[in-house]
Amino acid sequence: MSSWPSDAFRFALVGNPNCGKTALFNMLTGKRQKVANYPGVTVESKRGRLITPSGRKMVAIDLPGTYSLRGRSPDEAVTRNAILGKLADESPMDLIICIADATNLRLSLRLVLELKLTGMPVILALNMVDIATKRGIEIDMNRLSERLGIPVIPTIAVDKGGTAELLAAIDNAAAGGHLSSTPTWHEQSADEVRATHLLVNQMIEDCVTIPAGNDVWTRRIDNVLLHPVWGLLVLLLVLFLIFQAVFSWSAPAMNVIKDGFDLAGDYVKSNFPEGMLSSLIADGIIAGVGSVIVFLPQILVLFFFIILLEDFGYMARAAFLMDRIIGGVGLHGRSFFPLLSSFACAIPGIMATRVIDNRRQRLATIMIAPLMTCSARIPVYTLIIAAFVPNTHVFGFVNLQGIVMFGLYAAGIISAFLVAWAFRLFVWSGKSEPFIMELPSYKRPSLRSVGINVLQRAFVFLQRAGTTILSMMILIWFLATVPGAPEGATEPAIHYSFAGMIGHALLPLLAPIGFNWQIAVALIPGMAAREVAVGALATVYALGNDEASLGSTIATHWSLGTALALLAWYVFAPQCASTLSVVRRETNSWQWPLAMFIYLTALAYLAAWIVFHTTLLFT
């Protein structure tokens, strides 16, 4: 793959948000970039390689969606710079492929006319023709191509439809089939936009027939999902069901994984000669990494629902329903998607804020994204909840552990709103940017693509378990094992190890919030990845000669106050170095990640202190 010439033919995929650019990019390059039925999924440029049927090596560039080349928000600016060659390291494109949603041509055709002004050759890929055909929309491609003066190729990006024709057209362009003209692009004035609209209207009248009653399904579904009362109730119900499912659906699979690791640990302990190696494998790797992998089913159930909702087209509706509600604290309807993504992981969530063009609202969204409970916190929450909250049902069907989990998520959300509100009050006031967002048509999620996406998440999680988490586990095991216990020691050896020393050194700081030295030891490697804390606890207690499972060990060793305080700590604590470094990259400053670290740590300490001391009063 490294034999791509540096001057390879380069073409960019440009188009309105959600018209299928990334799906087409994946179809051409075989990559697996994220595709979802929401405008504004792609926020950075991605390149991929391909070889055309005639053997040309090419580079395709997927770009964020936009309605014009003005480049207002950070994601639109990426597209603008890529096309207009504003970035120093970007050589200009050889060809633009403009992708249009065939069910909604008007805005795409206006963009085509604007793109033609850049002087670069343009090919129009008329995507989603499958849906257009189903709805009875007829498009006279030949006439459209004639009127636009560029090739028009019908495609079905999700089914690889039209690949051969599109590649042939690209090949033809590369062979000099159509030449570039002198660039005359300048930022379009309002009246120029109006004038292009008139041209486009004429073209649509001449080339497209749209039956009346187009897209009745979206209308019917929206009558419920966008209803001011039912819509909000459905949104709450959906979120609640997700958390219930995360708990109850995944339990059987988790038990299987847990039993598997327990068996493996026992096998190593009983069959390997006692010593360092057996301890490293059983206490460090199997107990540590295993205690994290157990949570894979829960994380996959969560991702399954998020991906399903994204593909269905619900996310834009959720943004609509939430706009005014979160607008009250200075956020924006557009903040909703980044915040919801942060439930999976704050890093893509923070990246997704690029669609917000108002800098204040973007920063406010970034600052509160870590308060959304990311999936890496699930292991910590589940471990403690399972050990301290009885697994009973209230009202016959609502799982009590699920309720506590829901409460932790709610605590994160409510604090996020308070922080956003304080941010607007004390840090940065100013007016809100307009909320203007396309509401895409609903699409039936393809189970195959949802399945592939979930598997991909599983792969990423396991990879992380095999690299970051595994190496942290080995490090922790090492620190918790050396130096060994001195002669005549009374306590288990771990008390005298480096980890024990670090834990005891931190104890004065953490004792006021109810943490013991084992927790202190676990929190530090937890910075690398939150779930490592669980593995670290497992290793620390396993080396401390606690034979029982981690859950029952902490149930006997911790007071209720300690457990609840640790939960409260995890709602806030900035226990994730990668989040901080993404904030640094996205804000291009040290000030914001630093501010984030300080405010989150302060809140975490405060919350844990309050929870610990309140619980002491009642127990």
Added chain:
Amino acid sequence: MVDTHSTSVLPVPVLLGKAGKGFRGTIVAVGAGVGPSDLEDAEYSDELERRLLEIGFVEGAEIEILHEGLIGGDPIAIRVDDMNVALRRREANAILVRAYPVRPSGKAQG
């Protein structure tokens, strides 16, 4: 406002931000000078005008208010020609719309 065309069949144009759910009509004007003066500085309203135009709110487009939010009926979901767009009422006030003329039978046309 003095309506000198009270005999005309065409309803008086209204601001989109003031129209209720179920409103159907066509866009008469977009941008500067349309909305109330709270739409601030010239730069902001020029920017808003271009954004609205780019997403399809252009003179002559057919619109229908499909849904409104819970708090203050804000934001609104609007069908613009063949696509659905969400918009806050504040920004919708930069758009002037005219309801379809009412026929004697009381049915809306179009």
